[in-house]
Amino acid sequence: MWRWSSPPSRQKLSRDTSSNKEFSIKFYSVPQSKNLFILPYTTLYMQRYIYPVDLTEVEDELNIIVEKLKTSKAEAIREAIRHYAEELRGLEVVELRxxxxxxxxxxVKEFIKGKERVWADEIADALRLDLSLVNDILMELWSEGYVEPED
Known part of the structure; x- marks a missing residue:
């Protein structure tokens, strides 16, 4: 959220406390003629985030990416972060009980009741149980004749 902090002759956009970016917009008054339309001169300041990262372990991989994609190391790193973030966007974290x-x-018995077919990971996710525990339970239920594995 941005708010104006100066009079209209020279307006400066100040930083709101909820944001980390600062913008400054300056308007200069210039005499206008009939055939001349003057746009305001704009200066834009943005805060940059720079992180020192030790890339010694992945230097060879980074060089391969830079060489193959014909891009800078910084752009390759930014693109890798975007790719990883996109991959994680749909990821759901299940906290096990x-x-x-x-x-x-x-x-598990209650969950599979009335279902014709169900996967072990589906049971584990729905009930928030450890998959190995669900597999053990399904093996017991199979030995009891309660469930049958699919071929």
């Missing part, structure tokens, strides 16, 4: 095995077994 710590429940006793018998309670988990009952929850």
């Amino acid at each position: 710590d429940v006793p095995k018998e309670q988990a077994k009952e929850e």
Whole structure:
């Protein structure tokens, strides 16, 4: 959110406390003639974020990227960050619950009741249980004849 802080003759856009960017817009008054339209002179200041990063471990890979893409190292790093962020955008983090095995077994039975087909990871995600625990429970339920694995 930006707000004007100076009179209209020379306006300066000041920084709002909720933002990290500063902009300055300056307007200069110039006599206008009939055939001349003058646009205001604008100066734009933006805060830059610079992070010192040790790239010794990935220097060879970075050089390969720069050589193949014909770009600068800085641009290659920015593009890698964008790519990684895009990859993580749809990622969902499931926090597992710590429940006793018998309670988990009952929850699994209840979850698969009425379903014709269900995957172990689907059960684990829905019930927020560890996948290995779900697999153990499914093996027990199979030995009891409650479920059957698909061929």
